[in-house]
Amino acid sequence: xxxxxxxxxYQQRFRKVKDxxxxxxxxxxxLISQFRNASSIIQRLQVLQDSKNYGRLKDVVGIEEALxxxxxxxxxxxxxxxxxxxxxxxxxxxxxxxxxRDGRQMVKGGASGQLSVKQLQQRIGVKPSLADCLDxxxxxQDMHCSEYVTLWYLLKSSLVSALSELTLKPSDSDLxxxxxxxxxxxxxxxxxxxxxxxxxxxxxxx
Amino acid sequence: xxxxxxxxxxxxxxxxxxxxxxxxxxxxxxxxxxPQSPSPSPALASTARLWRPTAQRNLRNQWPKLASYRxxxxxxxxxxxxxxxSLVNSYLSLKYMPSMELGVLSDMPNIRKKACQKLFKQQExxxxxxxxxxxxMVSVVTHMVQTSRSMRCFVKGATNNPLVQSSGxxxxxxxPGDGGGIPVFAFWSISCFEKLAEELVxxxxxxxxxxxxxxxxxxxxxxxxxxxxxLDWSDExxxxxxxxxxxxxxxxxxxxxxxxxxxxxxxxxMPAARCNQxxxxxxxxxxxxxxxxxxxxDAHRYITGxxxxxxxxxxxxxxxxxxxxVTVLLGISLSGDPKxx
Numbered sequence: 001x002x003x004x005x006x007x008x009x010y011q012q013r014f015r016k017v018k019d020x021x022x023x024x025x026x027x028x029x030x031l032i033s034q035f036r037n038a039s040s041i042i043q044r045l046q047v048l049q050d051s052k053n054y055g056r057l058k059d060v061v062g063i064e065e066a067l068x069x070x071x072x073x074x075x076x077x078x079x080x081x082x083x084x085x086x087x088x089x090x091x092x093x094x095x096x097x098x099x100x101r102d103g104r105q106m107v108k109g110g111a112s113g114q115l116s117v118k119q120l121q122q123r124i125g126v127k128p129s130l131a132d133c134l135d136x137x138x139x140x141q142d143m144h145c146s147e148y149v150t151l152w153y154l155l156k157s158s159l160v161s162a163l164s165e166l167t168l169k170p171s172d173s174d175l176x177x178x179x180x181x182x183x184x185x186x187x188x189x190x191x192x193x194x195x196x197x198x199x200x201x202x203x204x205x206x
Numbered sequence: 207x208x209x210x211x212x213x214x215x216x217x218x219x220x221x222x223x224x225x226x227x228x229x230x231x232x233x234x235x236x237x238x239x240x241p242q243s244p245s246p247s248p249a250l251a252s253t254a255r256l257w258r259p260t261a262q263r264n265l266r267n268q269w270p271k272l273a274s275y276r277x278x279x280x281x282x283x284x285x286x287x288x289x290x291x292s293l294v295n296s297y298l299s300l301k302y303m304p305s306m307e308l309g310v311l312s313d314m315p316n317i318r319k320k321a322c323q324k325l326f327k328q329q330e331x332x333x334x335x336x337x338x339x340x341x342x343m344v345s346v347v348t349h350m351v352q353t354s355r356s357m358r359c360f361v362k363g364a365t366n367n368p369l370v371q372s373s374g375x376x377x378x379x380x381x382p383g384d385g386g387g388i389p390v391f392a393f394w395s396i397s398c399f400e401k402l403a404e405e406l407v408x409x410x411x412x413x414x415x416x417x418x419x420x421x422x423x424x425x426x427x428x429x430x431x432x433x434x435x436x437l438d439w440s441d442e443x444x445x446x447x448x449x450x451x452x453x454x455x456x457x458x459x460x461x462x463x464x465x466x467x468x469x470x471x472x473x474x475x476m477p478a479a480r481c482n483q484x485x486x487x488x489x490x491x492x493x494x495x496x497x498x499x500x501x502x503x504d505a506h507r508y509i510t511g512x513x514x515x516x517x518x519x520x521x522x523x524x525x526x527x528x529x530x531x532v533t534v535l536l537g538i539s540l541s542g543d544p545k546x547x
Contacts, residue, residue, distance in 0.1 A: 044495055047488045055489040056423050057496060060416065062469045066501040067492075074499075 003124060006106065010133035013099050014200050017140055020092050020099075021193075024144065027092070031085045031151075032182050038078045039175040041071050086152060093148045096141040103137045126202040136196040147187035154178055257385040261359045265390060265399060268353050272403060275350045279343060279410060283417075286339035287497050290424050293332035294490045300325045300429045333425055333435075340421045341444055347407070347414045348453045354403035357396055358383030408470070411454050413502040415467040418443075418456075420493050427484060439464065470502060 047053050048068055057063050107115050107130055120131045128136075158178045299306075303322055311317050360383045384396035421443065428435045440463040442448050448464070451457040456465050485493070 044491065047491050048495065050488070053488040053492045055485045055493065056419060057492065060419070060467050060469065063416075063496070063501070066469055067496060067499055070499040070501050071495070 003119070003122065003130070004127070006130060007124075007127050007133065009106065010103060010128075010130070010137075011200060013103055013137065014133075014197070016099055017096060017137065018197070020095055021140075021144075024089070024092050027085055027088050028182070028185065031082065031089075032179065034078055034082045034085060035155075035179055035182055038075060038082070039179065041075050041078070042175065045071060082155065086148075086155070089148050089151065093141075093145050096137075096144055100137040100141045103134060107134065128199050128202065132199050136200055139196060140193065143188045143193070147185055150187055151182070154181060254385055254388055257359060257361065258388070258390060261385055261390050261396065264359055265357065268356055268403075269399075271353045272350060272406065275346050275353065276410075278346045279350075282339045282342040282346060283497075283500075286336055286343065286417075286421075287494070289332045289335035289339060290420070290497055291494060293329060293336060293424055293427070294494060296325045296328040296332065297427050297429065298487060298490070300329065336421060336424060337443060340417070341447075343414060343417065344447065344450045344454075347410050348450050350407045350410055351454055354400065354407045357400045357403060359385065359396075409503045411456065412467070412470055413500055414454065415456050415465065416469075416502060417497060418464065419467050420497055423485065423493060424490075427490075439466065 121129050123129045387395045426437045
């Protein structure tokens with residue numbers, strides 16, 4: 001297979017990566033809103049646990065327990081849907097991994113046999129080299145994988161601990177900081193992602 | 207409402223007529239799955255064949271109504287919630303206005319006064335919005351109550367030429383309108399369906415009652431001293447409210463006051479005397495959370511209630527219970543016999 005044809009096939013893979021990243025962005029905004037709902041319930045729980053906040057409702061026997069139970073139930077449901085969202089993130093990570101593996105397979109076991117380092121780094125015009133393509137796929141997969149792992153860690157530790165420590169200390173600021181992390185996605189630096197796509201699709205930009 | 211004259215076949219019962227396509231594979235012999243129902247009279251047994259299709263048609267009309275009332279409830283409740291939230295927010299802004307940091311705006315003449323006037327107007331707007339959505343909710347629940355009481359079908363006319371009517375009241379004291387307790391759909395007799403409807407509607411009645419307390423409290427909040435809006439639990443919130451509440455059994459005829467809210471599994475306790483202290487931020491948050499949480503409407507407890515009454519027996523699996531829950535709560539209407547596991 002000619003170099004140019006191979007680059008074309010890599011570019012197709014990058015388009016697939018782009019689609020996956022678009023789904024990722026949708027999932028991210030879903031996760032943020034789920035998180036926002038969860039933290040507003042968590043913050044509310046403190047107010048609900050204090051019987052002097054019930055005003056006239058304190059004449060309704062059992063209202064405090066019933067209200068807390070209902071809120072915990074809603075929180076449980078939000079956690080379940082967050083778990084589902086996380087599973088979908090995982091599916092994207094797996095898919096990116098597969099795209100990367102298939103890409104590596106193309107240069108290793110392709111019809112053209114083993115390629116030399118020189119061939120891998122060879123550039124034709126503004127087209128990316130095969131090494132650029134491979135590195136790009138690997139980096140993008142790495143970023144999303146790390147972000148996924150970080151998300152899991154953050155959600156599990158922070159959210160659950162925020163809930164269990166609720167009676168001890170207010171955790172509003174912690175939850176706020178966590179929400180900012182969900183928005184920022186520190187493992188997926190936007191400029192770096194853009195840089196990779198700029199190299200791969202340089203001809204379309206020019 | 208099914209009119210028996212629309213279907214002439216209903217008027218002439220013929221023992222040779224094969225049973226309707228709706229009927230379950232079980233013969234409508236005078237079998238009694240609900241122990242509380244009286245034994246069917248021989249006359250009812252003879253009209254059972256006639257009674258069942260009308261009863262099925264009636265149930266198929268009534269159940270979807272409950273589902274659509276539930277949707278109306280949800281939409282009125284959500285409108286009311288957004289009015290309540292805005293009402294609380296404009297009240298809090300008004301309250302904090304004197305101490306609010308206005309920055310460069312503080313140079314503008316009368317800025318605080320103008321802002322207060324605007325907030326006051328908003329408050330009035332949301333107050334009336336909340337009241338009118340509450341009114342809608344009361345009316346929805348009265349419709350639910352009426353529907354839950356329209357499950358029975360009565361036999362009218364002479365024994366040798368009976369008519370079956372799906373509503374109204376019985377002409378014959380011996381006709382409870384439940385076809386003698388025979389199953390209507392699958393194993394379920396009229397009283398089973400009635401009990402289900404009653405339990406479902408009871409949740410909304412209790413929730414309406416609790417929400418009324420929140421409405422009274424929210425309509426009473428005011429920055430004015432002395433408070434002009436202050437309402438009491440025993441005040442009628444709009445003309446005709448007490449009449450509607452009494453349909454829902456929420457009005458004490460002896461006390462001439464609405465029944466004070468309680469939760470389903472709790473005792474009633476006399477409320478303490480009202481203090482005129484205005485609720486603070488946290489109390490208002492609890493009020494709004496109470497509005498959203500709908501503590502009385504609980505699918506799980508609902509199903510447990512169904513199981514504990516022991517009205518479902520003879521092989522109704524949990525799977526079909528789950529289906530029933532979906533049928534009742536999510537508003538999927540009954541069409542034909544439920545497929546039982």
